[in-house]
Amino acid sequence: MAIVTLTTDFGDGSSYVAAMKGALLAVDGHANIIDLSHRLPPQDLLAAAYFLSDTLYCFPAGTIHVVVVDPGVGTERAILCVQWNDQIVLVPDNGCWTPIVRQNDAPPVVFRVEDQRYRRANVSATFHGRDIIAPAAGHLAIGVRPDQLGPRVSGWVRMMLPEASVTNWGAAGQVVIADPFGNLITNIPAELVSAGAAVTVGGQRVSRVVRTYGDAEPETIVALIGSSGRLEIAVVNGSAAVRLGLGVGTPVAVRRNG
Amino acid sequence: MAIVTLTTDFGDGSSYVAAMKGALLAVDGHANIIDLSHRLPPQDLLAAAYFLSDTLYCFPAGTIHVVVVDPGVGTERAILCVQWNDQIVLVPDNGCWTPIVRQNDAPPVVFRVEDQRYRRANVSATFHGRDIIAPAAGHLAIGVRPDQLGPRVSGWVRMMLPEASVTNWGAAGQVVIADPFGNLITNIPAELVSAGAAVTVGGQRVSRVVRTYGDAEPETIVALIGSSGRLEIAVVNGSAAVRLGLGVGTPVAVRRNG
Amino acid sequence: MAIVTLTTDFGDGSSYVAAMKGALLAVDGHANIIDLSHRLPPQDLLAAAYFLSDTLYCFPAGTIHVVVVDPGVGTERAILCVQWNDQIVLVPDNGCWTPIVRQNDAPPVVFRVEDQRYRRANVSATFHGRDIIAPAAGHLAIGVRPDQLGPRVSGWVRMMLPEASVTNWGAAGQVVIADPFGNLITNIPAELVSAGAAVTVGGQRVSRVVRTYGDAEPETIVALIGSSGRLEIAVVNGSAAVRLGLGVGTPVAVRRNG
Numbered sequence: 197m198a199i200v201t202l203t204t205d206f207g208d209g210s211s212y213v214a215a216m217k218g219a220l221l222a223v224d225g226h227a228n229i230i231d232l233s234h235r236l237p238p239q240d241l242l243a244a245a246y247f248l249s250d251t252l253y254c255f256p257a258g259t260i261h262v263v264v265v266d267p268g269v270g271t272e273r274a275i276l277c278v279q280w281n282d283q284i285v286l287v288p289d290n291g292c293w294t295p296i297v298r299q300n301d302a303p304p305v306v307f308r309v310e311d312q313r314y315r316r317a318n319v320s321a322t323f324h325g326r327d328i329i330a331p332a333a334g335h336l337a338i339g340v341r342p343d344q345l346g347p348r349v350s351g352w353v354r355m356m357l358p359e360a361s362v363t364n365w366g367a368a369g370q371v372v373i374a375d376p377f378g379n380l381i382t383n384i385p386a387e388l389v390s391a392g393a394a395v396t397v398g399g400q401r402v403s404r405v406v407r408t409y410g411d412a413e414p415e416t417i418v419a420l421i422g423s424s425g426r427l428e429i430a431v432v433n434g435s436a437a438v439r440l441g442l443g444v445g446t447p448v449a450v451r452r453n454g
Numbered sequence: 455m456a457i458v459t460l461t462t463d464f465g466d467g468s469s470y471v472a473a474m475k476g477a478l479l480a481v482d483g484h485a486n487i488i489d490l491s492h493r494l495p496p497q498d499l500l501a502a503a504y505f506l507s508d509t510l511y512c513f514p515a516g517t518i519h520v521v522v523v524d525p526g527v528g529t530e531r532a533i534l535c536v537q538w539n540d541q542i543v544l545v546p547d548n549g550c551w552t553p554i555v556r557q558n559d560a561p562p563v564v565f566r567v568e569d570q571r572y573r574r575a576n577v578s579a580t581f582h583g584r585d586i587i588a589p590a591a592g593h594l595a596i597g598v599r600p601d602q603l604g605p606r607v608s609g610w611v612r613m614m615l616p617e618a619s620v621t622n623w624g625a626a627g628q629v630v631i632a633d634p635f636g637n638l639i640t641n642i643p644a645e646l647v648s649a650g651a652a653v654t655v656g657g658q659r660v661s662r663v664v665r666t667y668g669d670a671e672p673e674t675i676v677a678l679i680g681s682s683g684r685l686e687i688a689v690v691n692g693s694a695a696v697r698l699g700l701g702v703g704t705p706v707a708v709r710r711n712g
Numbered sequence: 713m714a715i716v717t718l719t720t721d722f723g724d725g726s727s728y729v730a731a732m733k734g735a736l737l738a739v740d741g742h743a744n745i746i747d748l749s750h751r752l753p754p755q756d757l758l759a760a761a762y763f764l765s766d767t768l769y770c771f772p773a774g775t776i777h778v779v780v781v782d783p784g785v786g787t788e789r790a791i792l793c794v795q796w797n798d799q800i801v802l803v804p805d806n807g808c809w810t811p812i813v814r815q816n817d818a819p820p821v822v823f824r825v826e827d828q829r830y831r832r833a834n835v836s837a838t839f840h841g842r843d844i845i846a847p848a849a850g851h852l853a854i855g856v857r858p859d860q861l862g863p864r865v866s867g868w869v870r871m872m873l874p875e876a877s878v879t880n881w882g883a884a885g886q887v888v889i890a891d892p893f894g895n896l897i898t899n900i901p902a903e904l905v906s907a908g909a910a911v912t913v914g915g916q917r918v919s920r921v922v923r924t925y926g927d928a929e930p931e932t933i934v935a936l937i938g939s940s941g942r943l944e945i946a947v948v949n950g951s952a953a954v955r956l957g958l959g960v961g962t963p964v965a966v967r968r969n970g
Contacts, residue, residue, distance in 0.1 A: 207634025208466050208724050209491035211508040217488050218512025221457055225514055230733050233725035238635055239691055250727040254734025256741055267691050270666030321666035323681030376723025377754055408786025408837035423839030433755055433783050465892025466724050467749035469766040475746050476770025483772055496893055497949055525949050528924025579924035581939030
């Protein structure tokens with residue numbers, strides 16, 4: 197029973213997600229379908245990249261990930277089948293998967309999905325998730341090999357995530373995710389943050405770095421290394437996004453001797 | 455392992471959905487439960503009909519669909535078990551399933567769900583989804599036959615969807631769905647739309663008909679045949695609903711020689 | 713194939729839910745994961761308690777419930793494995809599960825989850841759902857016994873739900889849930905409500921008690937015994953929360969001879 201995850205920007209409860217599930221189960225009625233998210237911001241490849249970075253590493257070898265954030269649907273962009281870290285990602289060729297590959301990973305092996313035997317009989321111009329990607333996932337789930345879906349390719353669209361930089365006083369980065377609790381998650385990795393450093397968000401000094409939420413009273417603004425291994429700004433039992441009125445893109449500075 | 459889909463207006467994360475899943479798994483612990491949608495507009499049978507029309511045809515033979523949009527709960531309306539197209543639909547007798555039956559389909563075979571052996575011990579007056587429909591689905595999943603749930607019936611509530619009409623200058627219809635991307639999906643089928651025809655929405659001329667989103671620049675208003683096989687009005691990489699300020703019910707005209 | 717349910721306040725489509733699913737499937741790739749809710753109000757233990765009360769009793773013996781509403785994450789609070797009613801609940805020690813135990817149930821048997829073999833290699837300070845609870849659920853799903861996760865404990869945090877009281881004129885309670893339909897669900901049990909009693913909400917007399925929604929015309933305000941076995945105030949085919957402008961915490965009175 198293959199695990200097939202679904203990540204889209206189609207919206208919770210959208211008929212598009214339901215149709216994709218049907219198209220997948222029509223090929224493999226035993227697939228263990230796991231919804232990851234259907235509320236990525238529409239056509240936001242950067243948000244998709246962060247979402248994949250924060251989740252795919254948790255899944256076991258053999259998992260098949262279907263990722264449909266596809267601003268280019270209806271253009272000639274390819275659909276890729278990516279073998280990475282013993283998992284498979286099916287995704288339009290838009291680069292959002294490329295940041296999940298880490299420096300120590302074996303290089304991904306990538307195929308272009310194009311064999312007509314592994315898609316629905318009539319392919320629409322606007323819904324390749326249902327007509328090409330979901331059936332391809334079903335076929336992989338029943339044992340079709342990636343190299344049967346189409347030719348191996350050596351080039352694809354690459355995406356770079358905005359990176360934090362080291363400065364002579366500490367590190368500079370930005371808020372890259374506001375999570376549903378209102379935590380502001382940055383792109384500054386733990387190794388650039390010393391305990392007790394001072395954190396400034398949007399020019400406003402907010403906090404010293406603590407180890408965990410429990411180190412401060414409710415309603416305190418804190419900065420800590422979150423579960424993604426990156427700096428985040430939080431309000432204990434509250435919402436930093438609401439309290440500070442800040443969101444994605446806000447500059448963040450970490451000063452060693454604040 | 456039977457596939458059992460769930461479609462309701464109970465709201466995402468509602469305890470009603472959770473209770474239904476429990477009641478279903480209490481009968482068949484191996485059911486492969488697939489959430490289709492829990493955010494249909496409350497008690498909106500027309501929205502339910504469009505949702506089912508756009509999704510059920512994708513599922514394989516043998517799928518059991520549980521559909522609970524039930525403005526009549528607590529009245530004497532029956533609960534139906536519909537055999538259609540080698541699939542089964544369990545649904546209150548409110549007509550929302552009837553538009554999925556197409557002219558070329560074999561006629562549906564319909565039973566009234568009433569055998570007390572296939573329901574929870576205590577049936578509440580307000581939650582037949584948990585007490586009757588979910589357990590019936592569980593029993594079907596473990597091999598109970600539809601004709602064991604209750605007597606076959608020959609009459610049921612029927613619903614008509616508003617249909618587009620042919621005019622001497624083209625076709626007239628309306629917006630019937632605004633999807634999560636803000637695409638305005640109409641009831642005008644592809645066969646009434648010629649390439650290059652002019653489309654008017656709410657009296658406002660918006661676009662010529664193109665083949666796909668990729669045929670125009672971002673932010674352009676386009677009209678095209680969507681994945682449902684019907685005309686839709688879209689903004690490339692944007693929201694037509696927001697841009698035009700229009701929604702469900704807006705009249706749409708397609709002029710052959712606009 | 714073990715059934716593992718997930719209930720959190722992480723938000724629909726949150727990467728935290730996705731990461732937990734991965735961490736669980738990494739231990740048991742065959743788990744039948746059932747989403748109950750991911751939209752409990754953040755860190756609201758009372759809402760979690762009502763949600764569990766209204767849902768867990770529906771599930772079959774052997775079900776494993778993962779419940780992560782965890783205002784204390786990062787403090788020294790324990791994580792518990794609760795054996796109750798032939799089911800298992802994995803939950804931080806915050807009391808939200810205690811109201812599900814009914815007077816006639818066998819007393820729960822409770823273990824503290826602490827064996828390092830059953831968690832992820834690196835445990836973060838802020839995400840025990842992914843690093844401890846989900847892997848523990850996976851291990852239970854493949855046959856690890858609760859007593860292998862850690863020592864049995866005899867003390868834990870207890871939570872009391874606000875209870876309705878009997879008065880000389882009837883019963884007094886409060887609204888404890890506003891459901892997605894806008895029904896206002898109270899903590900007044902059926903046995904304190906006589907047919908035809910008069911119901912007052914927030915000082916405003918709203919209705920007599922009826923048997924079901926179908927006993928009144930659309931748009932009528934009604935009071936009835938809901939599917940939870942408690943009094944609720946509803947608007948037929950409408951929203952009582954919107955119509956009355958009331959929500960959780962509003963006092964409710966039931967007068968026998970109104």
